[in-house]
Amino acid sequence: MTVVFYSTAVIAILATLLVVTGRHAVHALLYLVVSLFAVAVLFYLMGAPFAAALEIIIYAGAIMVLFVFVIMMLNLGRADMEQEERWLAPTTWLGPAVLSAVLLGQWLWVLRQGGGGDITGEIVGARELGIALFSQYLLAVEMAGLLLLAALVGAFHLGRKRREDDE
């Protein structure tokens, strides 16, 4: 199992790397889905099957499909790929990459100190999660609902196609 964990982790990292450096939007999106699947597997391995399911259903399912729709609407083609090629000149990415590496270095240095304990893989499933959500976190769930409502209103207003826009 340990082998599965680490190999999945490597897959997640590689897929994510391909997303970040990708040229073609749809390809990048597919790599992102791969990465999300990998993370879902990790969730499962860590003993969180429900989280794994959510990761696939909502993240890889709903949210990514939204992306696909938009990319299709924008009809990104070969020209855009060439443009991406030009935008990704070393002068653009070198500085940010170094900075991100410094950040990562800091984190890894902190995490290497250890002492965090082990994940035993004991399962905390949908039942416990549900109880927690609807007892002590009930208020938070309500808040999440409001959050979604706000986003809905926003998307409705911003995405609305108005008659006068067509002129």
Place this chain on the structure above:
Amino acid sequence: MELLLWLIPLLPLAGFLVLAVAGARLPKAGVAVVGAGSVGLAALTAALLAALFYNAGSDPVIARLGPWFRAGDLSADFTLYLDQLAVIMTLVITGVGFLIHAFSTEFMADEADYRRYFAYLNLFVAAMLMLVLADNLVLLFLGWEGVGLCSYLLIGYWHRDPANGYAARKAFVVTRIGDVALLLGLFLLFVELGEFSIQPLLAGAPLYFESGAARMELIAFLILGGAVGKSAQLPLQVWLPDAMAGPSPVSALIHAATMVTAGVYLIARLHPLFELAPVAQMMVALVGLATLLVAAWAALSQRDIKRILAYSTISQIGYMFLALGVGAWGAAIFHLVTHAFFKALLFLGAGRVIEHMHHEHDIFRMGGLRRVMPFTFGVFLAGAASLAAVPWLTAGFYSKDQILLAAAGAPELGTLLFAGGVIGALMTAFYSFRLVFTVFFGEPVTQEREHAGWRIQAPLALLGVLSIAGGLIPLPLEQVFPDHHASHALGLVLLAAGVALAGIALAWWTHGRRRPTGETANWPLWRRGLDRWQASGLGFDAVYGVLVETPFNTTARALRGEIVDRAVALVIAVNQGLNALTARLQNGRIRHYALGVVLGVLALLIPVVWL
């Protein structure tokens, strides 16, 4: 008495509020009545209060209006405190202030924005009164800020000319540098003594600090920094001569009764702190000495009538600092009072002259005004005599004499301080009468005769009388200041007197006696040469030129003003440069903004990980 005390600053404040809010509906006469009347009433109140105060044996009066605020251990109330020092300051501010207001009602009658002028003036007086009457340092700082704000508003208002924008900025930057120092000093004081109320603070300081303790010296130095900025002393004197473009009565108010004397008052008020900080106190004396010499020297070569007076203000305040520095607190206040009289008079008189000459400021384009402006000449002469410290006749002589004697008696560097003061006195007498002779003597440049109503004549006359006789007014300060033993050597007195007379004589020689002569073409050569030599002031002109004008102009050109001027320009430039730099980073690119976010995270993360 408590109520009366509060009335004094509140009356001009009320005047300001009325003018600011309802002034638009008032006719000019109404504005004049409110503007001058409020200060006049304050002056009357002050006089009444002073009478009561002295009758009651000069015991301090404390008037608490109510609490102001409290933050932790720190609290400040709206409380005024009247003692012998505050009484004198109040009388001078309201009295001289009222005379200037009264003068302005007629002098400024043609000004389009009469109302705002008086509103600012009233606010100015109110802020200054708050400053001198404050019982705690926070209230004092309120007055301090108010005075600074008013001066900035006035400069900003009158400087329509964009070229003068620099002057306004300069005044702003320079006085702010002083204010930063002052505020730091006050907070340091608070942290050490846990008190903002002045009297307990002054009483507590000697118990808490050893004389010469490092913290005490630091505090005194910071306070001195504030005083130096506000009172235009070296090295922060540069803003004052440039801040002259306002109308003359404003200059009179800034230079005589308010604003620049704030620094002198502050140090005098906090003198026990300076007594505990001998190094800082010596610094006060040296700053004063350097300032009085440099400013007097600068005044020697000015052509603009108001700039001469401006430099003379800096120089005279240098004398006050000198007195403070040698512990002659009473002498400093005495000179502050007489200076208020004659400097207000001189500025108002200069305003009359400038107006008469149709806004000509250059004294060398004037002349002979004695004949056409006899009244102005009379009072101006009284003021100039007092400034020049004409011996035994004028108020200025008595106050300056006290300072010089005190300097001579100083335990350290007494000779140096005295000698510097005497040289300054010589220059003072010279430049004041150079001004008088050039402007009022010789051939008249105009035949137009002056006309002045009583609202102009009465204040000038009164100030003239005070400039002469003001030295006889007793200024009891024994409850506030410790006794000061000054030297009383008759020789020194005579020396000071003689120097003043010599300066006047010199001025007569170089600028009074010499006037364009008649036809000389058919004189023999020797006679022409003699005449030219005589006409050139027996060579004094050349000496004058070599000793004063040339070096001053050269240094001025070389340094474009003064070194400090450069430093100020540097402060401005640095801030503007940083403005440009930071603004360039604000380039609109999300990616760059996101870099900022990551940098911020790192800025918090790295110290956590590595410290």
Place this chain on the structure above:
Amino acid sequence: MSMNDVQALIPLMILAGAGVVLVMLSAFVPRRGVVAALAGVSAVAFLLALLPYFGTQAVEVAELLVVDPLTLFFWTLLGIATLVSLIWLMVTPVAEHDGGAERYGLMVLAATGAMVLAAAQHFAALFLGLELLSVSLIILVAWQCRRALSIEAGLKYLVLSGLATGFLLFGMALIYAASGSLAFEITGRAHPAQVGELYWLAGMAMLLAGLVFKLSIVPLHFWTPDVYQGASLPVTGFLATVSKGAVLAVLVRLYFDMALADAGGLWMGLAVLAGASMLVGNWLALRQNQLKRLLAYSSIAHMGYALAALLAGGALALEAVVFYLAFYLATTLGAFGVLAVLSRPQHECERLDQLQGLYHHRPALALILTVMLFSLAGVPLTGGFIGKFYVLASGAASELWTLMALVIAGSAIGLYYYLRVVLALFRAPAETSSFRSATVPSTIVLVALTLVVLWLGLYPAPLSDGLARIAELALPG
């Protein structure tokens, strides 16, 4: 959840319910005025619902929220600010197609998020409150989708705020990993003793970075001027007051509940950022002629001062921050109010030259704006002076001389650009300038705000005493 809990949440429920109802209602009620009025009523109802709680004990609500005197104070403050923002939203004229009534509902939802934030004592509440506030705000910022600037501002805010939220969440996760709890106090107690102290500290650093992003602390400040400029005036006002106030509120609670003053490196990092904010904010504002950007830069500096006060630690620091917030909210709302009142449809009053000579046409508005600018500059007799004084007093009490010197120097620079605006108000008006006159309701609000600012400057003692009591209760020991 007991009855007691429910009771404590009534004000919050009113606000949240009103938000939902208003959003729904906007679809059916075509009249903007009706929705606007209802939004105002809901804010008033929220404030009225607070009344019964004054003088009661602290109530913890299901671990997530706590309603104690400090919360009540913040709620009152933010409630009033919300009400005033709603009024500015009403009085600012907008082009017809930008005037969707949903804006009122969104603003009420954002306010709900702010209230949750101010009462949060648990990371879940912090996170959701913050995001409800942010997401609603992003939409409000981008609302005028015919203006390119509005969209640009919305997108900038969204991307940067999303990134900051990422750090915030990762920080929370690390703290949780180290301490096993998401409640402020429990994790705070866990910090010195437990294993993984470095986890805890690094997590806290990232959490704080996410929070100070919303306060526009340098160098996380870059979004501020662009978002301020792109949003419409009332939304900017809301962003500058309610959003910053709520984040500052939760920062105060975090700081004291988690004893951050003892975390040396963290403290040092925050101090550096606070100092940088004071200087950079003021430098940026020096020559700015765009009023919204000017206020944005000035807010950077002001949040730097507030953070410096917090860093001093102790009861006095708590008092100082809360007082500072109170004065800052009143003053900023006043300043934005004057600008909002002077705006025209599709033509907001946002440049300095548009204000030139205001005094000669609308003396009352000019005087009100002058009071507000003086207050921001910290001129005595206004609330700003006392606020600055509080900051300095708390700094002096902890002997933070460098920070104090920076506060004083920053204020010295700051005065310059505020006075620049004041001078423009009193200068002779330009030929072409014309000014709208204020309506009666906005005049009343503006006058009230002015009186508050002056009251805070002239007689802050009652508020100070109240804050001292609150601070005593909030800080055990």
Place this chain on the structure above:
Amino acid sequence: MTTIPLEHALMLAAILFALGVAGVLMRRNIVFVLMSLEIVLNATGLAFVAAGMRWGEPDGQVMFVFVLTLAAAEVTVALALMLQAVKHYGTLDLDILRRMRN
């Protein structure tokens, strides 16, 4: 069942997070920037779940659910905004969106 050190799970989250940050910093195309933001949020979700499992509590997963909610809400608004931006600026290039600057 297997045991995994918490550090390793968190390190993975950190790496994914850093990759996301790098994406936000260096991509000019809005679509990629938004995807990078999703990576960032997903990484925090992973960290939460891992931390929750280390304590054997559901709280970590609860936070993950909320993160998921936020991701959904944010992406909805973001995509709508992106379409508007394309309409106004005619490009997906974020560097062009800089009409507001000093």
